[in-house]
Amino acid sequence: MISATDHQLMLHVRDGEVASLGVLFERHHAALFNFFLRLTGNRAASEDLVQEVFFRMLKYRRSYRDQSQFTSWMYQIARHVRFDQASRRSREVRLEEDSEERASADPAPGETMEKLEEVALLRDALASIPPEKREILVLSRFQKLRYEEIAEILGCEVGAVKVRVYRAVRELRDAFFALQGKRAS
Amino acid sequence: MKCNKLAELIPDYLVGAADPGVRSEIDAHLSACAWCREEVEGLTATWSKLGELADELPSPVLRERFSAMLEGYREGSASKPASRRFGFERMVQLWSPGALALQFGAALLCLAAGLAAGHYLTLANGRNADLAEMRSEIHSMKRLVALSLLDQQSASERLRGIAYSYQLAQPDQKVIAALLDRLDFDPNINVRLASIDALSKFSDQPAVRRGLLESLARQESPLVQIALIDLMVQTRQRESADTLRRMTRDQTLNQAVRQRAEWGLREIG
Numbered sequence A: 001m002i003s004a005t006d007h008q009l010m011l012h013v014r015d016g017e018v019a020s021l022g023v024l025f026e027r028h029h030a031a032l033f034n035f036f037l038r039l040t041g042n043r044a045a046s047e048d049l050v051q052e053v054f055f056r057m058l059k060y061r062r063s064y065r066d067q068s069q070f071t072s073w074m075y076q077i078a079r080h081v082r083f084d085q086a087s088r089r090s091r092e093v094r095l096e097e098d099s100e101e102r103a104s105a106d107p108a109p110g111e112t113m114e115k116l117e118e119v120a121l122l123r124d125a126l127a128s129i130p131p132e133k134r135e136i137l138v139l140s141r142f143q144k145l146r147y148e149e150i151a152e153i154l155g156c157e158v159g160a161v162k163v164r165v166y167r168a169v170r171e172l173r174d175a176f177f178a179l180q181g182k183r184a185s
Numbered sequence B: 001m002k003c004n005k006l007a008e009l010i011p012d013y014l015v016g017a018a019d020p021g022v023r024s025e026i027d028a029h030l031s032a033c034a035w036c037r038e039e040v041e042g043l044t045a046t047w048s049k050l051g052e053l054a055d056e057l058p059s060p061v062l063r064e065r066f067s068a069m070l071e072g073y074r075e076g077s078a079s080k081p082a083s084r085r086f087g088f089e090r091m092v093q094l095w096s097p098g099a100l101a102l103q104f105g106a107a108l109l110c111l112a113a114g115l116a117a118g119h120y121l122t123l124a125n126g127r128n129a130d131l132a133e134m135r136s137e138i139h140s141m142k143r144l145v146a147l148s149l150l151d152q153q154s155a156s157e158r159l160r161g162i163a164y165s166y167q168l169a170q171p172d173q174k175v176i177a178a179l180l181d182r183l184d185f186d187p188n189i190n191v192r193l194a195s196i197d198a199l200s201k202f203s204d205q206p207a208v209r210r211g212l213l214e215s216l217a218r219q220e221s222p223l224v225q226i227a228l229i230d231l232m233v234q235t236r237q238r239e240s241a242d243t244l245r246r247m248t249r250d251q252t253l254n255q256a257v258r259q260r261a262e263w264g265l266r267e268i269g
Helices: A006-014 A020-040 A043-059 A070-091 A113-128 A131-142 A147-154 A158-184 B003-015 B020-032 B034-052 B061-078 B084-094 B097-117 B119-150 B155-166 B173-185 B189-200 B206-218 B222-234 B238-249 B255-268
Strands: none
Touching: A006 A020, A006 A043, A006 A070, A020 A043, A020 A070, A020 A131, A020 B061, A043 A070, A043 B061, A043 B119, A070 A147, A113 A131, A113 A158, A113 B034, A131 A147, A131 A158, A131 B034, A147 A158, A147 B003, A158 B003, A158 B034, B003 B020, B003 B034, B020 B034, B061 B119, B119 B155, B119 B173, B155 B173, B155 B189, B173 B189, B173 B206, B189 B206, B189 B222, B206 B222, B206 B238, B222 B238, B222 B255, B238 B255
């Protein structure tokens, strides 16, 4: 079971062996968590979203096809979950304000102050670019998906993905330099 | 190579997926064009800097919540009368070539039954069976959603979970336990009050009555205490008299709560 591919495991889940979802959870929950964390900057919300992705995998397991690509299918669900959450949040009156936690890992010992500040600036720059550009950077740079996979997830041509990646990196670079300039002045 | 072609090639270059031929073509262009060189250096530096934003680990609670959800789902599926897959396999078995006599008999029987019962009645029955199955599926899904929402970290989601539990005509012990748990331990007062409302619907069940009474002794918020006293009166819970009496004497309690407890005692008689 452990050596089975994601695709084989998901086929088992589809055919009623839902325990196999546990193995898929172990393999992918941390990556999904970081995907959401980089898009939302909120740990608690990101955990809720991961839970929702696995819930929908169960709910829609019968829609998984023999020729489906598991990773693409999972990220398609993740994007829907994120979209639904974003639109629900804009409709609902919040009962409690989010404690907007910063997505920050503990600094490694020995890291200089300058380095830490640069990382913080980069994180701010990433948060400042439009969500669709941030998303494509997260998918390509952090989730390490191939452009072909991203094209399947986004439902567009591979060429279009590359153009979007190029534009997103440029915008991030400009945002980073702008923040750096602001801090220096 | 022209400068404008670079935009198409850079993404592959960044991830190291460019063919060696393309790569040397880019390098040749960069050594000749200062503008492009600066552009690519900036983009490559930004791309590699992103690697410094380290991954984080989710809290262990996420795994626990997932396991609870999976378990809830499996229990929900197991309680269904018969799965569609089972029905399908049985059908295939019955219609295998080896069962010819059975098939012939079945065909005759179907014809006779069809004539006797009539076309419309058959249709209506089919529809009823489908509806019953759908209702059972919806019920088990609502139960699962309620349980999953009651466990969420956001109070608004937990309130939605309570709202879902209202829709369950017959909630099982797990949903009731989750509601009692929210009443006792939820940090948000709105969630605790909402769970009292939800539980009041099932106050004829002994486990719920006992849970509510035990919770009354434990609660510290005056609003929740008063809501529970009101529920005791509304459901005529005589067994709450001792607790109410103790509350009337407890000087550490809010005065309004003590007065409400006195009123409650009188009402229950």
